[in-house]
Amino acid sequence: MPELPEVEAARRVLEHALDRRIVAVDDTDEWVCRPHRPGEIASVLLGGTLTAAHRRGKSMWCDTRDVHGEEGPALGLHLGMGGRIVVTDADGVRAGGDPRPDRAPRQAGWNRFTVRFDDGGELRLFDKRRLGRVRLDPDIDALGPDAEHITAAQLRERLGRSHAPLKARLLDQKVLAGVGNLLADETLWQARLSPSRPSDELDRSEVNRLHRSLRRALRAATANGGVHTGRVIEHRHADGTCPRCGAPMVHGTVGGRSTWWCGKEQG
């Protein structure tokens, strides 16, 4: 389920939907497409094309061109907790090397947003839980710097603004964009920092360590196929032990989210 590395993979799939003429749009899911009314998104896309696929943190958006070739509003896409982007060709074959069969016909009810192209292919947001989101001109500037590109200096300045627990700050998309619950636990474990440390109490070397750990965790997740491949992730359960020192993993709630940490190294 999607954090930054998974969303980047979805963005690459989205690139297969570019420069194809849009002939139909289903935007009738009023929850996923809120606050737009049914037909509103359709009316700006019909006859036009998507021209580029961007990502910042876990948010994606496509530039659009209307039927006259004029630039239109951006089409924002968010996967929520379990959404997937599916792009197909005329034969229903999925783009992006996804080997799983396309179950769209059988699971049509879980397609929350669909764009059909004149070549017969489709772009779909498939999302059982309806936590994904589609909207025009999403406010990307409300997000902090992308977690992949944030500098140590930016991170230091942003963490220094608040006394909230460190993990809560890492999860706050306005502080930096792209870190979810698993990536936060993995990053803090790698950096040997307590999730509940007041964010503004980290010294310079601790922030640098956190920054390096964030980059390492992101790189590894991208290379290995997702944040669930992080080293500490499989030890996030009762009876789990720290894969470095063997001490018991401790569980609690930090920043409103289920949190696991090494009781010895991250005390």
Added chain:
DNA sequence: ACTCGTGTTAGCTG
């Protein structure tokens, strides 16, 4: 059967 959760956000409370 029942609880929890890889996400976000509005609205409330202290």
Added chain:
DNA sequence: TCAGCTAACACGAG
């Protein structure tokens, strides 16, 4: 103003 809590979404896993 800030931090924390709840509800809303709806399903799978344990």
